[in-house]
Amino acid sequence: MPEGEAEGFAGAILSARGSVHACPVCQNLTDSDMCPICRNDRRDKTTICVVAEPRDVLSIERSREYNGVYHVLHGVLSPMSRVGPDDIRISELVQRVSAGGVREIIMATNPDTEGDTTAMYISRLLKPFDVKVTRLAYGIPVGSNLEFADDATLLRALEGRREM
Numbered sequence: 669m670p671e672g673e674a675e676g677f678a679g680a681i682l683s684a685r686g687s688v689h690a691c692p693v694c695q696n697l698t699d700s701d702m703c704p705i706c707r708n709d710r711r712d713k714t715t716i717c718v719v720a721e722p723r724d725v726l727s728i729e730r731s732r733e734y735n736g737v738y739h740v741l742h743g744v745l746s747p748m749s750r751v752g753p754d755d756i757r758i759s760e761l762v763q764r765v766s767a768g769g770v771r772e773i774i775m776a777t778n779p780d781t782e783g784d785t786t787a788m789y790i791s792r793l794l795k796p797f798d799v800k801v802t803r804l805a806y807g808i809p810v811g812s813n814l815e816f817a818d819d820a821t822l823l824r825a826l827e828g829r830r831e832m
Contacts, residue, residue, distance in 0.1 A: 693737075713736075720740075725738050745785050765799055807824060
């Protein structure tokens, strides 16, 4: 890359670094006072979808089916990596729920050991607030074959089945 372009690129990165920060409500990344999702009065503020990373918000928004708001943890609990509850944005979520007006928390962390541990930890923290805590369903991906599904995926798909 020519030097002029490299300097422009570096300047853009520094500018973004200075203007992008966490939304004071949901902890998602934004360059304004509050992120567009939290500002949107048409979103259901009684339902909060908890995700591990900002990119997870984009994944769920791509479905165009979810109309609630989010809470971004910026990580998951991982004792092996020395990431504990104080290292991610759990306390901010508890504060939001304790303020009232929340009916459901959807735990949308990844279906792995750290994601499951984080979801379970948060659900226990939120028990005293009389809020419904749910977990995303697991199962067989659309368009795949049962013969290629692993045992854990098949077990979770069977456990999460629903009436037709």
